[in-house]
Amino acid sequence: MRILHTSISHSMTIENDLSWIILNWRLQVFHRPIRESKVTIKTWISFYNHIYTLREYEMYDENNNLCAIAESKFCLFDLTRGRISKLPEKHWNNVWNN
Numbered sequence: 001m002r003i004l005h006t007s008i009s010h011s012m013t014i015e016n017d018l019s020w021i022i023l024n025w026r027l028q029v030f031h032r033p034i035r036e037s038k039v040t041i042k043t044w045i046s047f048y049n050h051i052y053t054l055r056e057y058e059m060y061d062e063n064n065n066l067c068a069i070a071e072s073k074f075c076l077f078d079l080t081r082g083r084i085s086k087l088p089e090k091h092w093n094n095v096w097n098n
Helices: 010-015
Strands: 002-008 018-027 040-048 053-062 066-078 083-085 090-094
Touching: none
Parallel strands: none
Antiparallel strands: 002 090, 018 066, 040 053, 053 066, 066 083
């Protein structure tokens, strides 16, 4: 599994007048966990290019059964210019996880 990490922090977006925006998302629910039970959420960046990034999600119930999966597509928006900003490549590094 290829896992990508970014160092684009909240403070970096504020300092550069940028904001993350959600372009689209999808959700598939297999079953709902019992109300007020503990759940585990796993998330990771599965893809990026200079325009957008994909983030994957998995939700497990307290018995470690997969409850739902989701995917979202994000981009950086330049609040000063009023348009989508390129993702700065210098902030990304690849980490391989077996």
